[in-house]
Each structure stands twice: as C-alpha cells, then as structure tokens.
Amino acid sequence: MLRTLIAKEFREQWRTWKVIVFLVVFLITGMISPVLAKYTPELLKSIPNLPAGLAGIIPPPTLADSVAQYLKNTSQFGILLVILLTMGVMAQEKERGTAAMLLTKPVSRSAVILAKWLTGMTIIAAGLAVDGLACFAYTAVLFEGLPVGPFLLMNLLLVVYLGVYLTVALLASTLARSQAVAAAGSFGGLVILIILGSLPRVDDYMPDKLATWGSSLVLKGDINAWPALGVAAGIIVLALVIACLRFEREEI
Amino acid sequence: MIRIENMVKTYGSIRALDGLSLNVEPGVVYGFLGPNGAGKTTSMRILSGLARADSGRAWILDKEIGQPGADVRALIGVLPEEPAFYSWMTAREYLRDFVAPLYQLHGQVAAKRTDELLDTVGLKEAANRRIGGFSRGMRQRMGLAQALIHRPPVLLLDEPVSALDPAGRKEVLDLIETLRGQTTILLSTHILADVERVCDVVGIIAKGRLIVQDRRDDLLARYVTPLFEIESDNGFGNWLEWVRKQPFVTNVSVLNSTVRVLVRDVHQAQKVLLESLAREALSVRRFEVVHPSLEDVFLRLTEKEA
Numbered sequence: 118m119l120r121t122l123i124a125k126e127f128r129e130q131w132r133t134w135k136v137i138v139f140l141v142v143f144l145i146t147g148m149i150s151p152v153l154a155k156y157t158p159e160l161l162k163s164i165p166n167l168p169a170g171l172a173g174i175i176p177p178p179t180l181a182d183s184v185a186q187y188l189k190n191t192s193q194f195g196i197l198l199v200i201l202l203t204m205g206v207m208a209q210e211k212e213r214g215t216a217a218m219l220l221t222k223p224v225s226r227s228a229v230i231l232a233k234w235l236t237g238m239t240i241i242a243a244g245l246a247v248d249g250l251a252c253f254a255y256t257a258v259l260f261e262g263l264p265v266g267p268f269l270l271m272n273l274l275l276v277v278y279l280g281v282y283l284t285v286a287l288l289a290s291t292l293a294r295s296q297a298v299a300a301a302g303s304f305g306g307l308v309i310l311i312i313l314g315s316l317p318r319v320d321d322y323m324p325d326k327l328a329t330w331g332s333s334l335v336l337k338g339d340i341n342a343w344p345a346l347g348v349a350a351g352i353i354v355l356a357l358v359i360a361c362l363r364f365e366r367e368e369i
Numbered sequence: 370m371i372r373i374e375n376m377v378k379t380y381g382s383i384r385a386l387d388g389l390s391l392n393v394e395p396g397v398v399y400g401f402l403g404p405n406g407a408g409k410t411t412s413m414r415i416l417s418g419l420a421r422a423d424s425g426r427a428w429i430l431d432k433e434i435g436q437p438g439a440d441v442r443a444l445i446g447v448l449p450e451e452p453a454f455y456s457w458m459t460a461r462e463y464l465r466d467f468v469a470p471l472y473q474l475h476g477q478v479a480a481k482r483t484d485e486l487l488d489t490v491g492l493k494e495a496a497n498r499r500i501g502g503f504s505r506g507m508r509q510r511m512g513l514a515q516a517l518i519h520r521p522p523v524l525l526l527d528e529p530v531s532a533l534d535p536a537g538r539k540e541v542l543d544l545i546e547t548l549r550g551q552t553t554i555l556l557s558t559h560i561l562a563d564v565e566r567v568c569d570v571v572g573i574i575a576k577g578r579l580i581v582q583d584r585r586d587d588l589l590a591r592y593v594t595p596l597f598e599i600e601s602d603n604g605f606g607n608w609l610e611w612v613r614k615q616p617f618v619t620n621v622s623v624l625n626s627t628v629r630v631l632v633r634d635v636h637q638a639q640k641v642l643l644e645s646l647a648r649e650a651l652s653v654r655r656f657e658v659v660h661p662s663l664e665d666v667f668l669r670l671t672e673k674e675a
Contacts, residue, residue: 121470125455128466132457214453218515221447222471223440250649368420 119222122232127239130202134173136240139198143244146190147251153190154182155259163276180263183256184335188275188328191248195279199241200303203286206233207364208299217369227361230291234357237283238276245279263335274346280329281305281349284356291360324349370395371416371523371554377537378411378577385411386422387577393570393586396550400462400585401566408577409557410450410573416555417447429523446613447522450528452512456501460492460511463500464518472519477611486514491540505532513541524554530563542566565589594619595635597642598636599628608649615641627655 130136155178162172207230210216220226249272256263289302314325326345334339371393378386386408393399403409415419416427421435432439454463461483469479478498487493490510495503495604500511504551509532516524530538545567548554558564564571564585581588599605605628612630613621620631632638635658646653 118469125467128462129455129457214449214451215417215455217419217449217455220419221442221445221449223443224471272418368414 119228119232121226122228123236126232128235130236131241135202136243138367139244140242140247141201142192142194142198144251145249146194147187147248147253148255150186150190150252151183151255151258151259154178154186157182157354166214173196178260181332181336182262183252183260184263184271184332187248187252187256188271188332191275192278192325192328193244195241195244196273196282196307199237199279199283200286200307202240203237203283204290204299204303205296206237206287207290207360208291208293211369212295220369226364226367228362230357230364234284234287237287238280241279241283242276245275248272267334269336270334271363274327274334277346277349277353278324279323281310281352283355284360285310288356288360291364321345322348324352370430371399371555372428373412373416376415376422376427378408378415378420378422385577386415386425387472389425389574389577389579391572391579391582393553393555395553397569398545398549398554398556398567400564400571401555401574402559402561402564402571403557403574404559407574409574409578410527412574413447413449413525413555413557417445417525418442418628421635436443436635441523443519444521445523445525446516446519448509448512448516448524448526448529450531452515454500454503454508454511456505456529457499459497460487460503460514461496464514466652468515475517475673482518486517489517490514491537506534506537509533510537510541513544515587522552524552524556526550526556528558529556531558531560538563553663554555575670595632595638596659597630597632597638598655598657598659599642599646599653601628602626602654604653606649610646611645612642617641 127136131279157173158178158295161167161175207216216229249268253268269273285306286299286303289306290299293299293302310323310325314320314323320326321342322344324345326342328351330340330342330345332338370582371391371411372389373389376386376389377384377455389408389412390631399568401409401412411420415422416429416434418434418441427434431443431487432441432444434441443452455467464486465483469475470483474482483497484493487496491504492510492514500508504646507576509529513526513529514631516526530541533541542563545554545556549567549568549569556563556568568585570582571588573580573588583591603624606625609621609623609628612618612628617632617634619633622629630638639658643656646656
C-alpha cells in the first residue's frame, strides 16, 4: 500500500514538473555558488570610482567563501522551494476531493502522510546530491578539492535542516482545509523558526545551527551542534506524529 | 447486509441525521431517496468511513463501522456524487497503477481488470487520455469503474447518474441492472425515474430520518397517485362531464387541449377511460399514464408525518 502511494507521489511530482524545477534550481545553485565566491571580489574591485584603498582590503576568495555561498544559497532557495513543493500536498487533496476518493479505499491515513513525507525527503536528498556534486566540481576547479567525507556530512545535515521545513509545511497542509490556509501556515512556521533562530542562546538549539556545524566540518572548525540536531529531529518527529494523528481523526 | 441503527450526526446547529435507521437486504438495489440536504450523502460518508456519527451504529456485512479491526473498506465500492481524480493521470494509469494495487490487484490481473472495466463503462477509447480533460459524464463513468475494480459485495453510489446525459444515464442504469443479485447496492438519488428503473427497495429520507421503507412496487402503489394525461384534436365535449362523475376519479383539470385526470385505481381507470373515449369517437392524440414527481410523493409523506 505504501509503495503504491509513494509511486503515485513520485509520478505526480514528475508529471507536474515540480521535481524537475526543484532539481534544476538546485543544480544552478550548486554551480553558481563557487562561481559567485570566486568572482564577487573581482566584480567589487571592477566597480568604477571605488574609494581608494578599498580594493586593497577586499580579501582574496577562499574555499571558505565557496562553502559559505553554497550554504547560504542552498538554505535560502532550498527552504523556499521545499515549502512551495509541500504546502499544497494535503490541502489540495482535501480541497479537490481526491482525498475522499482515496480514503474510501483500504489505505491507512498515516500511510498517506508518510508517503508524502518520504517522497519529499527523497526529492530533497536528490536535490542536495545534484547541488552538492555541482558545487564539489566547480569548487575543485575554481579553488581546491573539498574534503569528501565532511562535505557529505554537511549535506546530510542540510537534508535534516530542509526536512524540518518540509515537515512543518506538511503539518500545515494537513491541518488546513484549503491551499491558501496551508500556505499561510507554512510561511508562518518559517517566520517562527527564523525568529527563534535569531534569538541569542535559543539559536544554539535551532535548525539554522546545522548549517554552521556543516561549514565547521568542512573547514575543520571545532563547532558542533548536537542539540540543534536533536531539536531538528524532534521537530520532524513531532510534526509528523501530529499530522498523522490529526489526519486519522479528520472528517473528509 | 447494510444496517443503520438510530444514527445521529450534527454539523454545528444542523442535525444532518436525526435517528436514521435502515436495513438493506443482501443482493438488492436499494434506492435511497430524498431531496437535497435530507442526509443521503452524510449517511454515505459515514458508511464509507469518511465521517463519524455522533451516536448510533452501522454495519456492513456484519462488521460494525468505526470499530477497531473492522475496516469495511475492502468490501465496499464507493462512488461519491462528484468523483475527483488526479487530473495528470490517464484513465488506465488511475485504475491499473493506483486503485487496483490498493486492493492488492497487481500486474496482469490489474491490467486485465482495468481493460475490462474501461470497456464496460465505455471509456476504452479514452483509456490513455488524461482524466483532467474528461467531461463530467466521463468522470462519473470513471468513478463507477474505480468503485467496481475489486468486485465489491457492497456498492455505495451517491447520485450516480445525475451528471449524465440521457444516453449515459441509460448505460449506467443498465450496468447497475447487471449487478443486481450479485452486489448489494445502496443508490442515493432524488430522481424517481431512476428508482423506478433499477431499485428493488426504496427508502425515503427527509430531515435525517427515514420516513418510509418498502419494496418499490408496494411503495409506488401505496403513495403514487396515478395521473392520466389525454390530448384530443377535436375537444372533449360531454365526455368531461361524464368523467368527472366517475367514482374512481378524484380530480379533472383542463389545460388547452390536454385533460389531466387523477384517479384512485389505475387499472380500472385505464380500461374505462379508453372505452369511453372510443365510444365518444374522440380523436385522441395522446393517452398517457404519468407518475407524479418524487416531490409530490415526498410532500404527501411529509404532510402525513406532520
């Protein structure tokens, strides 16, 4: 049953071009991040009438700049895409009546949620694979080779990081009865996480910290963010459980 | 086969079901009649597991709905009033790759059953077209196909022909006819003609309660007052005076060249009226027994209840 539901989800993402858009944007992000890191200082220096001495203090680009660009672009575009990809998945089924058609058949309601979540997580992983490979190759050409193991770990942390936003959007979509409400709920969740992530002391426990940890892994720093990983995993599990419980009891 | 006992369902201040009880015997086509808002769809939704009753109980094939471990969904086929599909899927994909596997039908079995059903519901030519481009009638047929894919012993059909043109309506009703005896069918409708055509037993529901349940023929004989409509090219002359005096006639009205005669006994009236028209040598263009609409029957029943 779960296999049938997952197959339908993948087919839907493919037929409606969502997965293609997602992968293309991630590919471009992976390609452009090292390029931006490499040539931004050059571009700044080429600005006409630059104040004297300023060009001298613009530091030469490094591997750290490439990683920072990658993390910044991936998280920004990634979060936006993940929310756009997910916010309608449940609300749309309820709004259009396909949920009612599906639930008269012998399927578990939790399986419906899980199928959507697993599909979303797989697409995130695929997107980050494309993104990471492009970044890895371009960084190797423009700077130096990235350490494979730490770079892989950083991307796994990004999977969890984007997974938080996917699961929050899925929860909002499950709680809502219309796509508009689901969109408001998803972006509301994003705003709450941004606000919490910007509060001193609280930020150490928020998912944003996973990006910092990833960067530290690649650049051989000494930062880790186990508490943030625990909180991220907790948010994912809690949001999934609430979504399943809510959908199990909902009248369609 | 299907049993509902004293079911209550409220939505805010609206009492959609108000102690509904009914019993559907195995193998019959049960016409679930009532005006819009009577509680037909709510009952269907509860039976198919989409909604929960506030109180009361319901069984399908002796399995009580809503009880742990009593999932009846594998035993029923459901056609909602407005079936919805994934617009990006083709008809074949929807049945073969999505619906069939949910009932544990895979591979060749699923493919064969899909082809069979697409042929049965007249969608063979459209098998590889996206459902998003289907007309409302085609969607209704598609809805019927998905409800039948696992050969369920019980079918719940909510207004199955209301969206169809006359030809489509006939085809679907013919299809329902073929299922008589093998499948128990609960068919909700507000159209008396559909009931007369296919239903063995009729239950009339209003304001969330069952007003009457009987075999179709008994119900029609009991509640439907037969009405004759007669049209003549050369008027009716003294015949009108004569017909008004007949003991089996309850009312006579004239509109242009048409006379409407309401009678108590349709068989006696038919014989006597035809003989009298022939005797008077009237040039009859039309002589027809007309059944009043469901609304007429329904109004009579609700008046009786009051």
